[in-house]
Amino acid sequence: MGLTGVLRVVVMACTLAGTWFLLQMYLNTSWKSISLRSWFGSSVLADPSASHAQPQTPRNKCGNVKSCPQNHFAFKIISGAANVVGPSLCFDDNLIMSSVKNNIGRGLNFALMNGTTGQLIKTDNYDMYSGDVKHLVAFLKTIQNGTLVLVASFDDPATKMNDEARTLLTNLGSTYAATLHYWDNWVFLGEKDREDKSPFEKLLQLNKETDRELKLPVALKMEGCIPQKMK
Template identity: 55%
Template sequence: MRVTGLLRVLAVIITLAGTWFFVQTYLSNTGQKFVSLRSWLGKAVSQPVKNKCNNAKSCPENYYAFKIISGAANVVGPSMCFEGTVFMSSVKNNIGRGLNIVLVNGEYFQGEAAGFRYVKLLLNFLKPIQEGTIVLIASYDDPATKLNDEERGIFTSLGSSYAAKLAFRDNWIFLGAKGLHAKSPFEQHIKNSKETNKYDGWPEMLEMEGCVPKKID
């Protein structure tokens, strides 16, 4: 029975191969274009489009794509991607506990990234920010214990609504800009609370993606 079954399978394969050869030869002789099964399937099945930063939606031509992911407790570090470039992540090994900040100069499209836990270093990083610079921030572990009023004021001037009340082990992600004349719509904040924390002593991770205008106003 097994031999008979094998012979039947071979007969089917030989028949299909012969048919394919005949059709290909006929189409070649008549000058018609032969389309392979693989190429036909490739056209029939649409391939998913990979957007910048792997975002769910693409951005218009006059917008930048971004994605910000906060840290998870004190275990998983944050990541920040801007216009398809990952500036900070655990893989790049350039994150730190506290506040992780990326500065992007849209005119020359240059990025600078750093993590901070100490006030003096943070102020030295923030004060020279030039007009039009886009600022991305992601918290990791505890972003607020060492923040002073001056630093909170700088973040507020960049468009933050939550910097002034950021507290111990809160989770915070933010995108603002120097010279922004309104509150930024790109901000998420979740308080550290025993009643709502997802992790032991920390709130859940935050994730935000979207499109930011190239022209800051």
């Protein structure tokens, strides 16, 4: 091989080596500059357990806004909305009465709870439009001292109400039982033979001027904490 041939081989080898070197640098630089996050998008690789994720708010009993201190029972009472949506009663995170449980009715809905243990004693409802008020009176007379009484109205709570029934409800600590009217919305938590008025009571009265023909489907909601009775 002459000198010219040797020079051609050397030039070709240098060219191949340089090309390989440049190609290697290009490929290395390209892959280093394109991250998987930028290629697929940050949402695909987002880790839901990353430290920047917002912690979930703990759920309170009965879904209440505030938690209850020790030795207190959480409760939530929601009245019916006109004759459209039924009421619900929750006590110590247990749904006691609701449309889903199929144990509510038109009129007044009651749940009796043991004030010491928080256990359910009885549920019942009384039709105050076409029912007989004597059944309500008999029920109220059977309630034992210290029993917590949860009440939620549905549709009409008062058409058949008489003075005896109103007095018995007042003795549970109610302020509004004495003036309860047709289609009022009422929620209440009282106690048998309570010496003072209960702080747990709400009333929404029908406006006879503006709601003469139509009772709007508005529900009353009341939630809170009641102290556990000690033995």
